[in-house]
Amino acid sequence: MEASHFLQGSRFVTTTMARPRHVHERNKLPRCSIIAVLTTPADNMNIATDTIPAGAAIEEKRVYKDNWFDRMAINHLSQNVQAATRLRNNKSGYESLVEAATVASRKFNPEKQRELVLQALDTAFPKPVFSLLRTILPESKFAREYFAIFTTIFFAWLVGPCEVKESEINGRKEKNVVYIKKCRFLEESNCVGMCLNMCKVPSQSFIKTSLGTPVNMVPNFDDMSCEMIFGQNPPEISNDPALKQPCYKLCKVNRRHNSNDCSK
Numbered sequence: 001m002e003a004s005h006f007l008q009g010s011r012f013v014t015t016t017m018a019r020p021r022h023v024h025e026r027n028k029l030p031r032c033s034i035i036a037v038l039t040t041p042a043d044n045m046n047i048a049t050d051t052i053p054a055g056a057a058i059e060e061k062r063v064y065k066d067n068w069f070d071r072m073a074i075n076h077l078s079q080n081v082q083a084a085t086r087l088r089n090n091k092s093g094y095e096s097l098v099e100a101a102t103v104a105s106r107k108f109n110p111e112k113q114r115e116l117v118l119q120a121l122d123t124a125f126p127k128p129v130f131s132l133l134r135t136i137l138p139e140s141k142f143a144r145e146y147f148a149i150f151t152t153i154f155f156a157w158l159v160g161p162c163e164v165k166e167s168e169i170n171g172r173k174e175k176n177v178v179y180i181k182k183c184r185f186l187e188e189s190n191c192v193g194m195c196l197n198m199c200k201v202p203s204q205s206f207i208k209t210s211l212g213t214p215v216n217m218v219p220n221f222d223d224m225s226c227e228m229i230f231g232q233n234p235p236e237i238s239n240d241p242a243l244k245q246p247c248y249k250l251c252k253v254n255r256r257h258n259s260n261d262c263s264k
Helices: 021-026 041-051 068-085 093-107 110-124 127-136 141-154 184-189 192-211
Strands: 002-008 011-017 162-169 172-180 215-220 225-230
Touching (some): 068 110, 141 162, 141 225, 184 192
Antiparallel strands (some): 162 172
16 A cells, blocks of 8 residues: 545545556566576586686687798799699799699698608708708707707798797707697698608608708697607607598588598
8 A cells, every 4th residue: 555645625635546567567576597607606616617628619820921032932842742743733922832632631641741751852952961960960959959959930821930949858858849829731731641651751751861850740639839849759650649530520521531541
């Protein structure tokens, strides 16, 4: 009930009236569940970070701003790969290099792919320079560290930003590891098979033959990073863990890669 007071002539009148039920119900707050606040926001964030790896899938693709030297080196290597495979394309820049590798990976088996890349590397890089380096820099701690530094300076256009890291070899510490934060070639090709057959395996063989120093390339297919360990012999192809990895679900080469292919 609700009371109201007003003056009518000389009399003071008081009236009462009932509040409509619908007004009371309209102003009534709706019920709500409080289960969601039983866990603190901090706890929720911890659960999220534990279940979703840092940088997984949501990380944006790196944009490269190649300078004149980068473009010249990319074009030179791309042209040599196309010449070795006899498969030409009309693309330019890094896209041309990836296209040349992609077409070759579709047309040739893994063994032939490695052979063609070795042929392209032999023609792309001057043999007299490598012969000279091999003569003046026989395998040693100094040579391994020199090659690691050289790679980070002159081959970032091919693999992306990288840095020298330390490892233990022959019982002592050396700065003989090139750590590639996110391999440009793997990111662009998005194919494990291309990484292995058109980069890792032929590059290991080329460096060993040209510089006289073994190198083991250890890709991480979860975050697309890679380590080039100078002075470490790579395992045999049949025993290399990297060559037993399945390809990505979104492989640009239609997921043709498997462990059996790599052992051919």
